[in-house]
Amino acid sequence: MRYLPHTDADRRAMLAAVGQSDIDIDALFAAVPEGALRRDLPDLPRAQSELAVERVLSRLAARNVPASSVPFFAGAGAYHHHVPATVDHIIQRSEFMTAYTPYQPEIAQGTLQYLFEFQSQVAALTGMEVANASMYDGSTAAGEAVLMAHRVTRRGKAVVAGGVHPHYRAVIETVSRLGGFEVDVRAVDPATSFEADADKDTSCIVVQMPDAFGRVADLSALAEKAHEAGALLVVVVTEAVSFGALKSPGAMGADIVVAEGQSIGNGLNFGGPYLGLFAARKKFVRQMPGRLCGETVDHDGRRGFVLTLSTREQHIRREKATSNICTNSGLCALAFTAHLTLLGEAGLRKLARINHANAVALAKALDSVDDVNVMTPAFFNEFTIRTPKPGAAVIDALADRGIIGGVPASRLWPDAPTLANAIVVAATETTTPDDIAAFRAALEEVLHG
Amino acid sequence: MVEMPKVILPAVEAAAAPAPTFTGNRALQIEEPLIFEIGSTETTGVDFEEVAETETRLGGLERDDAIGLPGLSEPETMRHYVRLSQKNYSIDTGIFPLGSCTMKHNPRLNEKMARLPGFADIHPLQPEKTVQGALALMTELSRWLLELTGMHAVSLSPKAGAHGEFCGMAAIKAALEARGEADARRVVLVPVSAHGTNPATAAHLGFTVRAVEAGPDGTVSVDAVRAALGPDVAAMMLTNPNTCGLFEPHIREIADALHEAGAYLYCDGANFNAIAGKVRPGDLGADAMHINLHKTFSTPHGGGGPGAGPVVLSEALAAYAPVPFLRRDGDALRLVEHEADAPDGAAPFGRLAAFHGQMGMFVRALAYMMSHGADGIRQASEDAVLNANYVRARLADVLTLPFPKGAMHEVLFDDGFLKGTGVSTLDFAKALIDEGFHPMTVYFPLVVSGAMLIEPTESESKQGLDQFIEAVRSLALAAKAGDAARFTQAPRFAPRSRLDETRAARELVLSYQEKAAK
Secondary structure, eight states, X not given: OTTOOOOHHHHHHHHHHTTOOTTOGGXXXXXXXXXXXXXXXXXXXXXXXXXXXXXHHXXXXXXXXXXXXXXXXXXXXXOOOOOOHXXXXXXXXXXXHXXXXXXXXXXXXHHHHHHHHHHHHHHHHHTOSEEOSOBSOHHHHHHHHHHHHHHHHOOOEEEEOTTSOHHHHHHHHHHHHHHTOEEEEOOOOGGGTTOOOOOTTEEEEEEESSOTTSBOOOOHHXXXXXXXXXXXXXXXXXXGXXXXXXXXXXXXXXXXXXXXXXXXXXXXXXXXXXXXXXXXXXXXXXXXXXXOEXXXXXXXXXXXXXXXXXXXXXXXXXXXXXXXXXXXXXXXXXXXXXXXXXXXXXXXXXXXXXXXXXXXXHHHHHHTSTTOEEOOSSBSSEEEEEOSSOHHHHHHHHHHTXXXXXXXXXXXXXXXXXXXXXXXXXXXXXXXXXXXXXXXXHHHHHHHO | XXXXXXXXXXXXXXOOOOOOOSSSOBXXXXXXXXXXXXXXXXXXXXXXXXXXXXXXXXXTOBOOSOOOOOBOOHHHHHHHHHHHHTTBOOTTTSOOOBTTXXXXXXXXXXXXXXXXXXXXXXXXXXXXXXXXXXXXXXHHHHHHHHHHHTOSEEEOOOSSHHHHXXXXXXXXXXXXHHTTOTTTOOEEEEETTSOTHHHHHHHHTTOEXXXXXXXXXXXXXXXXXXXXXXXXXEEEEEXXXXXXXXXXXXXXXXXXXXXXXXXXXXXXXXXGGGTTTTBOHHXXXXXXXXXXXXXXXXXXXXXXXXXXXXXXXXXXXXXXXOBOEEEEETTEEEEEOSGGGOOTTOOOOOBSSSSSOOHHHHHHHHHHHHHXXXXXXXXXXXXXXXXXXXXXXXXXXXXXXXXXXXXXSSEEEBGGGGTTTTOOHHHHHHHHHHTTOOOOEESOSTTSTTOEEEOOOTTXXXXXXXXXXHHHHHHHHHHHTTOTHHHHTOOSSSSSSOBOHHHHHHSOOOSOOOGGGO
């Protein structure tokens, strides 16, 4: 087995050193109950060569349709962006990729410094004062935000606006219900997706911007409404590139901002690993979940970085911790911060402009198909169309023509009959004029051919 | 066996002050500034294709404030991160003997496979017929996990070990709800030695934690469990092998006692590396267990993540697995994404994350499993246990062992051997850094004073272990000989000397602030 360094002579010598006979490794497993020690698992394959493993997995991979191989318009929480080659090279540096959580800061300054830089970038993007060193993904970060609002306000009800991605809503409902409090979910009508009320029992209003239909709106009035009732405003963002184009959630009055960071530096990966961004006002910092990296000095007075405020965390506080999380998405955060360093402010703004311009061009093209309407008046790089046929059937027929034409709304909101014919469509910098033309022609054919 | 020559450490003069240079750099040790100090908001390292200017449809919400994001050119970016990387210790740098963390070799084949466009570049919501290979891979991974654990069902959703704990305990809560006993059973038993995630998880599910003490041999007795059991108990969370590096010999009786009392056994799977391919938790009576793919099946830890924590469930809990899950439909594989679409008998407790789990980690883990095969996985467990026992045997005369016998894949020492030396456990760990090694886990588990938990894993060769052992021996002898300065001033040769963690917490600086603003 190529990953195991011992020779049989090594094993014999080591067994002798521990005082066991040279054949009986099972003596080291003597505490295992009678009969539970297995000699074999006959239903599983035996060891395979590197070549053999590559062959099998490559063939499995070839049965999937990669986004870059076809005109591709699916979004809804995961976006097809280009990642510069430099980013993947950086995250494959051994010293980053194969390092552990930086519990010995003197020999983990590489990880700690980029986490500090990452926190600084996330705070700037979201318009907030503090950010943590990343979460599993945007949806679990949204769940943690609701738990945090509950801790801050000591109130038992969260209100989720209708435009929040239904999978995010489901995560919020699951963690809240299991934690013992109530979630009040608003309508899924795109026309009301930013509306929600707060009362004296409300811990927070959760709203997504751009929402799951792609719509954008000013959240300032909603923030005011939440604050008047003593509740927090939690803003969810699923498309991080939008920070380069749209007014920040912080500027609109958010108290906690959570986002999916996949769009910057991270591939689609069929849903994971992704990267949760989590930012808040500084006064709430002790109630935040996850890891925080802080600046300090070493014994010789030189600047250095450490994990800090760990007295919030499970390894110290155990059942009183702010969350049970002891993993972040360190390597995904590195991809994010390295890509954002390459972009800089000028590059991010330009990337966002291109995404928007391509989406506007796509909306115009699709709107020109007979009986197809763009339902989203203002958007960033994603919007919703209505077609005369069920969205799922249209997407299926488009896939047969080699086009991934978006996500049928019925896959996200199966219980909303008014959305049966709707499709959520996204464009990014990867979208070309030819892709748009191909999509338009195929849609015309599927609907009217 | 062949004895390695003893490492003779040079006597250290007074504390060596950092050698002064004009730049603050020390040859290859470069003082790398923050991107905020070297970048500019005008600089970008990315070229874009031109697009035609079009109308704007942002609804009047254009961002008009300065964001304040520094940019670097591509060569500057590369240099910044490569220089930072050189300030890190990693498993590719040397042994990472962190008990309970399982830092083993990360094969690059896994990375290559995970980067195939057919896995890395597919969208979680593209039509199922365009991702049949990915769904087949998840099915095959599930088969391996079920065979290795002897369990009934698996949920691939959880994104890390602690997320898996939440999933397994949520399934237990759902089962209790279905039995109408959720309100009556609100207590979860957790041994004092457990990972902090266990009590935190139980608390986040609304349970109360009742601690169970371990016996003088470091393991939990059936009597201790029976004494803590009652009609109010929902489950016990037990790590096996436990965090003292010991296999819980009474686990079957403990499982039986729990089941007789109407409670469930949750196994923390963090230490599965010791027994994979040799012992199946399902055969021991477990009802749920998470599997840290990043530990046992070597997906890289990446400075703290991403992880992946699939959960295997017993027949009693299988129905409550969260959405999404896989279903075979004739020749095709499908995803059940909504609770309403669940087949008869299934009662998912909800949803844990937006999409289908850590696909990138699934590819890496399956590549690792296929490379080893069941025979290789068993050999890996045996080598991991052998290595820990070898370390135990060769250090037992200079360190102190809190428990008289046994070690699985990790071995626990305590600080008894440092008594009266003026050297703390932390000092000892920092001195190991100067010797070129990442320290072991210190001060965990909490059941012994000044714990030092060493987990070499199966990746370490005998020669590599001998070097580590000699360094630890030399340090232990130096401490006992009164050379305290070597320890209290350590590390002296790392990129940073000891960092002021109190100041970091007291004067919180969590993001870059321009000097002028300070």
